[in-house]
Amino acid sequence: MSSGAKIEQIIRFTTDAVGLERTFRFFQAVFQIISSYPAVFSIFLAVLDFGTAKAHAPAETLSILLALRQRMNLGRRFFRLLRFVESFHAAQKLYVSIAPSRQAGEKQQSTPAQPEAWLDVFARTFNGMYLLLDAPAIVSELKIAGFQLWSPEWDRVVMIEAQRFWLFALACGALSSFVKMQRLRAARPAKVVVDGSGAEKTRQNTTVATVNEKEEAAKIEERARTKKLHGLARNVVANSLDIILPGVVLGWIDASPGTVGLAMLVTTILTGMDAWERCGREVSG
Helix, strand or coil, rough: CCHHHHHHHHCCCCCCCHHHHHHHHHHHHHHHHHHHHHHHHHHHHHHHHHHHHHCCCCCHHHHHHHHHHHHHHHHHHHHHCCHCCCCCCCHHHHHHHHCCCCCCCCCCCCCCHHHHHHHHHHHHHHHHHHHHCCHHHHHHHHCCCCCCCCHHHHHHHHHHHHHHHHHHHHHHHHHHHHHHHHHHHHCCCCCCCCCCHHHHHHHHHHHHHHHHHHHHHHHHHHHHHHHHHHHHHHHHHHHHCCHHHHHHHHHHCCHHHHHHHHHHHHHHHHHHHHHHHHHHHHHHH
């Protein structure tokens, strides 16, 4: 890709809703990591003092970092405020595509849907429930005095249930991608072998050009298959690591804020690559 196309891809990514949300999440994770590890915070403070040529109070700097982390989280909420509609719609479309159908009272024979298809339906449904319950939290995150949907106790209850649905969605998504990976590996096509004593030579209509075309097609198919495998593996890792975030809130996983920040940073990069690649395809074609 040329430098001009790369610049266009960057512009497309930074003006895309998903790309912006991932960018805010990246900075949120960075601020959380810096504020969670004393050694990292000390290095950041030293760099800040050197760059601005003046000393900064550690307590005040830490307070600013925590405030920036909260603002990044708030900014992300605007991008996903109504995303629950998209998740529910995707779940409904998937369900309709795999559910057995009947025509005019006749029993129609159909191939049962694969387990990963149902896992995808559950993942999108659970994600829709998470986004639906998480949407009202934007009111409390605004921190406007007197502006509250319900009591802080109810706010906590709704947040806990939202995180529970998110964890279920991530688990189903990771399982679905893992099963798809195994099926794709098992369906590896046989390599085209051409030698002088094989049956290919005895076929009068087979030419060297035809054999080369088959080999080239097999290479293209293998590259596409490898790329798909990498994408599925990326989804498995991202969803599995993201489980740490709701797991900590629910009390099911014991992890420090720094560990949560590191997991968030890694998964942000992994999931942001999907949006980055999509923007690249839009620019190139």
